[in-house]
Amino acid sequence: MLLHIGLTLAGGYAVSVLHPHKICPARKGRPRSYGALYTELFRLCARCEGRGRVRRFGAGSD
DSSP states (O other): OHHHHHHHHHHHHHHHHHOOEEEOTTTTTOOEEEOSSSTTOEEEOTTTTTSSEEEOTTSOOO
8 A cells, every 4th residue: 555655656746747837727828818998908917927837836946
């Protein structure tokens, strides 16, 4: 049982190393937020800073 838990944790770590980013949950991958009245104006998402992706929890830093 302990071996199974260890292999599961190692597999989870390997996946987070290979794919450290996920789609921004605030904008669902869309980096810009357009205005309702002036539709040509936009602002970048504050959570992902306009990239559309955020770091996964526990994936480390850039």
